[in-house]
Amino acid sequence: MNSREPVGIEERVSSLLASSSNRDHPLHIALAELFDAYKHQQSRMERLVHISDGFQRYSLLERQSLIDSYHRQLKRLDKVARISDRYQHAIQQSNVELRQESLFDPLTGLANRRMLTDRILSTSDRARRHSEPFAIAMLDVDHFKRINDQHGHEAGDRVLVAIAATLRDHTRSWDLCGRWGGEEFVLLLPNSGIDEAIPVIERLLEAVRRLSIKVKGEVLKITASCGLSEHREGDSLLQSLNRADAALLDAKRRGRDRCEVELFSD
């Protein structure tokens, strides 16, 4: 008798088949064939389990690598989005700067000649459609050359900047002030006939008189002359500007520091 009793079915069947006392049993051959078939099936099962485990491990690795690659792509996309945001912001910024440079005078920050021209044309269009009057004023600093000659170009620039600020501060929100060039400024007074425009200009000239610009310990007193014209229906931009310019020359001739009106006389 064995010192150890076989426990599992396989061990028990194996030991039964191995025992010489069972060799002539009528079921011995059938049991041996059945046992072989069983072992064959079992080894197939083990192979299948092995393949399935390997496949699962491979799937896990594949999944992990896909997740890693997905996260790497996300990071890249995030980086690309941030670069694109910065790029778009830079383009917007440079568009703002380009617009600023193309429409505004760099020294005074007022509208430049191009913007003034555009606005006068659109105001003239609106005035025609709604039968509204509008006025154009040309304002020129008196004896500006003297300021440059006596105090230097930089002092002249400071005077222009101070005048620009005065124009901005003493006109109505719907008026447009701009620098026409040199020491000459243009004011567009929409929805205003001569009668409404004159007090605006008088207020402005008074504000210029009150300016005190300190240059190297000296206080500069400034005056300006102004020519005013009212736009007439059918007038070209040039005609209205020419009439304001003629009125300005008249103001200079009559002694400066004043506003003259040129009404309907080409």
Ligand SMILES: Nc1nc2c(ncn2[C@@H]2O[C@H](COP(=O)(O)OP(=O)(O)OP(=O)(O)O)[C@@H](O)[C@H]2O)c(=O)[nH]1
């Ligand atoms: N500082 C400075 N001066 C300028 C600028 N543009 C033009 N000027 C000067 O402005 C002066 C204009 O002088 P004029 O046209 O003789 O006129 P004015 O001396 O003001 O004399 P009136 O207009 O007759 O009162 C010239 O000396 C120009 O050099 C500028 O941007 N800065």
